[in-house]
Amino acid sequence: MVTVNIRTKSPKAKISRLPSTLEVDSKSTVESLVEALSGVTKLGTERLRLTLIDNTRLIPGTPLEKYDLQDNSIVYVKDLGPQVSWATVFYIEYAGPIFIHLLLYNCQALFYGRTYEHSLMQKTLLIMVLIHYLKRELETLFVHRFSNASMPFLYIFRNSSHYWFLSGVLLGYFSYKPDTRTPLPPAIYYSLVGLWIYAETSNFVTHLILSSLRPKGTTQRKIPFGYGFNLVSCPNYFFESLSWLAVVGITRTWSAALFWLVSTVTMYQWALKKHSKYKREFPGKYPKSRKAIFPYIA
């Protein structure tokens, strides 16, 4: 048994009833420490984040021995606030564009002041958006194995605005308005639809590979290999970007281009972080020729 000091990092982040010391069995896991603190503070275990003086995070599921806790070691506790499950956030995020596109498509008189026959491009876009976001909902339900159970409740608004506004309102509003442009030549149009089907299917395959790396109920991480992963660390992001690029070509709207750009820049930044995390986690083992997101480029 060791007796550790319990602190919050700043006086502003005070947690009522937080004990100043706690006796823990150094042979137990991080959960037992979190549960003991949760019992005393009456805050749910998912709200409590523990770190050491050097900012190392105490990850639930890890034996405390790994962190070499001694008598008088300091463990910092942070109350993350009310939490919501990752899956719930994803369901809400992806439901937005489905609902908004259906509304804009079906209520022409309300949004555009008259009724008219939708163009082939508009019919195709609606189908693509519905398939894309239903696929994401179903993947959240049946495929992904997330390591983080929850995130702060307020993140729902931050995360959803990206999808609801850029991919829902802007993309939908400017794509479903009366379209008087000359349609694309069929060869180009169907090539772009083919590119979209290829990218969406490939994105799905990469998600299956990621899910197969982690036994159910664990947070284990492995080096992924195979379809796309031999070239880049995040082929799922690459294929997602390719799929929205096809949508840009099909719709030829600035709002589709804006969503593609913002998504791709975001995924590029995330991919760089994931790529360096892999190199840190698997030193000497991580394939050197692999790029982060764009094959042979970056």
Ligand SMILES: NC(=O)c1ccc[n+]([C@@H]2O[C@H](COP(=O)([O-])OP(=O)(O)OC[C@H]3O[C@@H](n4cnc5c(N)ncnc54)[C@H](OP(=O)(O)O)[C@@H]3O)[C@@H](O)[C@H]2O)c1
């Ligand atoms: N359009 C956009 O702006 C946009 C932006 C981001 C994502 N997306 C789409 O949403 C999809 C999911 O995004 P994401 O950021 O959650 O993808 P991700 O971080 O690559 O992860 C997908 C799933 O695989 C798990 N995973 C990742 N690497 C793993 C490894 N080495 N070993 C074991 N499990 C691993 C993740 O677990 P963890 O919970 O541990 O990470 C997560 O459950 C993307 O592929 C993309 O299609 C779109």
